[in-house]
Amino acid sequence: MSLREGGRYTYSTQAGHRGPDSFMLRICGTEGGMDGCADFKYTVTID
Known part of the structure; x- marks a missing residue:
């Protein structure tokens, strides 16, 4: 996950990844x- 300009986040997996993936985000x-x-x-499933 990457923080982008304007406060947006971009999520991407490793090439070829299939199945569940998750990540944590803390905002203070x-x-x-x-x-x-x-x-x-966040928990996602990559098809």
Whole structure:
């Protein structure tokens, strides 16, 4: 997974990969004087 210009992410697998794959993404920031993080787990199946 790669962070692209404008805050977009690009996901790609190794050439020839088939079947399930997953990755984690953690986003942290500050809002209203409070710090926090969110964890996201993505699971995909490559046909």
